[in-house]
Amino acid sequence: MTERDLEGWTLVFDLDGTLVDSAPDLIGTLNRLLVEEGLPPVEMEAAQTLIGSGARALLVYGFEAAGGDMERARSEALFERFLTDYRAHIVDGTRAYEGVEETLDRLSARGARLVVATNKRTDLSELLMQKLELASRFAAVVGPERVSARKPSGAHLTEAVQIVGGDPARAIMVGDAAPDADAARDAGLPCILTTFGYTPVPVEQLGADVLIDTFEDVEEAVDAIVSSFYVRRAMGV
Template identity: 55%
Template structure:
């Protein structure tokens, strides 16, 4: 007999990390600003640089330097990236915190039988370090950065492979994210998406094309329930 309290059994919820589960901009931009200061370049306010977050460390560094007016040479990119990562890992959870409602929502979804995983464009070792520092590791079956999959978001392979690695079925998955790569990857993977409005995106969240838009993480569970109900209704026709 099915346990009605575990009505999400068989479903996998994949979450983006930066700007979705955790507010990471203060520490990421903090590292960028320390690098800029070391080169006598004016620092960037966190609010003005949040749109740089979510596309990976190298993209953040490249565009951050360019927007701050710092010289950028691709021939020096690897050395600058290594400098960035060395500093960031030392400050990875100085100010980064899960958004309000995240922990309670993850606990409720897991209690209802859902598999939870992370599908992020943040490198896996950095993602694991951050999630461990915030004591969130036990919530997730897999923490999957772009180095663990055949293609990163916005490619749907990132979601499909992360879900499969979690022991889930990519045909019964939902993506929760804050940016265009999340929505595009979900569409490519053929899964519904929930978009949070409080994350890091240069495009207004309402214009990203996700299936449901929420303004607080407390609304994510209800959004997931609605999407699953729609999927079940379509498949019963």
């Protein structure tokens, strides 16, 4: 029988670049829109670091790189076309990173409460996770419209933890980029960052408590942070 030694702890996960590799479909949508507008597509490697900044930033980047009309890039009509196309192609190429399902199941079996805090709209995030059969593993998916402020504000994390009945004093953030690290710092949460996600800034410069090279490493990183928490408490620190 698995020991429920993580009972009372909440693990907060970013979505894109942390749980799933969604770059193929996000950039696929961007490129279809660019071609429809008579502009050349962008390279996957050049655009994927912007994924954490959202669809509007991708559109601006794509139009700027192609010398397109920047007013058009920022238009609400084009943004809505992006969302419609992305919804239709949301799991054409998107996949969970290797080891995600097994690691999440082990953490849950040990008593951890799991929640997603993402800057992607909640409806799109839930649709993506349902199609990849990840949704049932989480107590909630908390997009920006469900909280008072989105990442990099720490309010996104603390409110996500509270939504699922957790204690922010016993919560850990797992992400891949500056908005995750900054939000964790603002909320006073320990932070684990992936080295395989989407960040324009080298992940080593973001101030994470632990860096992980594969998703399977999350469990060991969580154990180290939790052990340190109990050691500090025993010492009265």
